[in-house]
Amino acid sequence: MSSRKPPASGSVTLEDVARVAGVSRATVSRVINGSTTVDPAMRVLVENAVAATDYVPNRAARSLVTRRTDSIALVVSEAEQREVADPFLGRVFTDPFFGRVVTGVMEAIRPRGVQLVLMLVDDAASRAGLVGYLRQGHVDGVVLICGHAADPLPGMLADSRVPAVLSGRPGQPTPITFVEADQRAGAVLAVDHLVATGRRRIATLAGPLDMPSAQERLAGFREALAGHGLAEAGMVEGDFTQAGGAAAMRALLEQAPGFDAVFVGSDLMALGALPVLGRAGLRVPEDVALVGFDDSSAALACDPPLTTVRQPLEEMAARMAQLLLRQITEPGETQESVLFRPTLVLRESA
Numbered sequence: 464m465s466s467r468k469p470p471a472s473g474s475v476t477l478e479d480v481a482r483v484a485g486v487s488r489a490t491v492s493r494v495i496n497g498s499t500t501v502d503p504a505m506r507v508l509v510e511n512a513v514a515a516t517d518y519v520p521n522r523a524a525r526s527l528v529t530r531r532t533d534s535i536a537l538v539v540s541e542a543e544q545r546e547v548a549d550p551f552l553g554r555v556f557t558d559p560f561f562g563r564v565v566t567g568v569m570e571a572i573r574p575r576g577v578q579l580v581l582m583l584v585d586d587a588a589s590r591a592g593l594v595g596y597l598r599q600g601h602v603d604g605v606v607l608i609c610g611h612a613a614d615p616l617p618g619m620l621a622d623s624r625v626p627a628v629l630s631g632r633p634g635q636p637t638p639i640t641f642v643e644a645d646q647r648a649g650a651v652l653a654v655d656h657l658v659a660t661g662r663r664r665i666a667t668l669a670g671p672l673d674m675p676s677a678q679e680r681l682a683g684f685r686e687a688l689a690g691h692g693l694a695e696a697g698m699v700e701g702d703f704t705q706a707g708g709a710a711a712m713r714a715l716l717e718q719a720p721g722f723d724a725v726f727v728g729s730d731l732m733a734l735g736a737l738p739v740l741g742r743a744g745l746r747v748p749e750d751v752a753l754v755g756f757d758d759s760s761a762a763l764a765c766d767p768p769l770t771t772v773r774q775p776l777e778e779m780a781a782r783m784a785q786l787l788l789r790q791i792t793e794p795g796e797t798q799e800s801v802l803f804r805p806t807l808v809l810r811e812s813a
Contacts, residue, residue, distance in 0.1 A: 475518040484512035500793070534578040535787060536602045537568060538593065540609035540616045541585040558703075558731065559759035560776065561608070564630065567780025568606055575788065577603075590616050597625045603791045606630065606783050610674040626790035628783045634675045640790070641800045642783045644774035646676050649805035650683030651690075653726045653754040653772055656807055658691050662724035662752050666697035668711040668736060670728035677703070677728055680756060684726050696722040701732050705761070708732025712739040724752040724813065730761035733769050733812075752813035767811035774805050 477495075481488045486505055493501050494509040501509075512518075539561065568579060580602055584590050597605065597620075604626030609616050612634025620627040621639045629641040657665055667684050670677030681698070688695055697719025701711035708731060715725070716739070727733040733755035737747060745751050747767060755762055758773030782801055 475516045477518075480509065480512045480516055480518050483516055484508040532601065532603055533576060534580055534602045535572065535784070535791075536580045536582050536597070536605045537565065538582045538584065538605050538607050538609075538616075540590065540607065540614055541583070541611075559761055560757065563759065563776040564606075564608065564780040567777035568784045570777070571781040571784035572788070577788070584616070590619060594619050594623050594625075598623055604628075604787045606780070606787055610676060611671075612673055612675055612678075626787055626794075628787045628790070630779070630783060632675050632679075638798060640786050640798050642779050642786070642803070643800070644779065644803045644805050646679035646805075647683030647686065649756060649772035649774065650680045650726065651687040652805060652807040653756070654684055654687035654691070656770070656809075657724045657726070657752055657754060657813060658693070660752060660813065662813075663693060664696040664722045665693065665724045665726065666695070666699075666715055666719060666722040667726045668699055668701050668708060668715065668728055668732055670701060670703045670732070672700055674703075680728050696724075701728060703729045703732060705731045705735035708735030709739050710735075712736035716740075716743055722751065724754075727753060727755045730755040730757045730759045730765070730769060730771055733771075734761045734765050737765055737812075747812050754813045758808050762808070762810070765812065770810045770813040771808050772805050773808045775803055779803050 477488050477491050481491045484491065486508055490501065490505055491509050491512075494506050495513070565579070565581075572579060582593060584593050593616075605620060606628055607617065607620065608630045610631060614634065617627075617629055617633045617637045617639050618635065621637050627639055629639050630643075632641055632643045633639060654665065665688060667681065669681045669684075672678055672681065685695060697715050699711040699715045699718065701707040708727065708729075711732065712725075712735070715722070725736070727736060733753055737753065740747055740751055740753075747753050753769065755765075755769045755771035756774075757776075758771045762769040762771045779801075782803075786799060786801070
């Protein structure tokens with residue numbers, strides 16, 4: 464950093480910060496406005512100068528120039544509500560998936576001084592209201608979580624030209640940036656491990672098959688079995704919840720008993736399935752090996768702790784936020800999507 468003396472606090476300008484950092488005013492402006500193209504060494508100089516001078520951006524004045532709010536929305540879109548007993552809001556705040564996404568997004572945006580707004584939509588009226596809210600410029604962009612293939616919201620956002628990044632591959636062809644884990648590859652990891660440990664009658668509890676992630680995991684499971692010359696020992700569709708996992712395991716025991724391993728479409732479902740196996744007199748892993756998906760806190764809540772496929776949600780969410788900030792600060796950037804590689808976490812259930 465330059466050895467120039469910092470100005471007295473209270474009247475610090477961009478020019479003062481630039482003088483202390485030894486860089487141009489334009490560079491200071493780009494760093495403060497969140498540009499991702501500034502050289503990392505220059506960024507450090509500017510950030511240190513900001514700290515040394517106690518510079519506080521005039522966000523009201525800046526927003527008049529940039530037309531930005533320094534806030535983004537994390538939007539969770541769910542299918543039309545069908546069961547009052549399964550409230551949308553309750554699922555959002557009890558599913559470990561959402562907490563991990565929020566953590567990753569916050570890690571990326573907090574250093575930029577960007578705020579996060581959580582929004583939930585679950586019907587046509589709330590989706591239309593959301594798009595209207597976004598078009599009015601109340602936030603600068605959207606990180607979108609919507610798992611159902613038929614959800615129209617990704618297409619609505621693309622049509623509205625609101626900066627947006629989607630968690631997961633869109634269920635329909637849509638010109639939208641997305642970040643995804645390789646779901647098929649994760650399922651293959653699970654099956655390969657089960658086969659390597661001597662299991663041959665492998666069943667699965669799939670997630671809801673109107674969701675691309677569940678479709679991909681089931682496809683990977685079946686492809687891996689075929690690659691090993693094995694037949695599917697049974698499949699029951701679940702709903703990615705703990706209660707759904709319990710119900711699916713009861714159905715599997717009734718419809719296709721005799722399996723010696725189960726690939727479960729999510730850790731929460733595995734948490735629900737384990738006690739059902741116990742009540743049926745089946746020990747894990749001695750009688751039935753179990754592998755989940757996600758590597759969430761639910762995997763450690765299982766007894767025994769769950770072997771599972773890890774998708775690095777925090778890193779994925781941070782990448783979503785970074786891609787969104789680039790769209791906001793550098794309009795016209797080409798669409799970019801990122802695929803993360805899953806890994807297998809070995810514990811005691813398989």
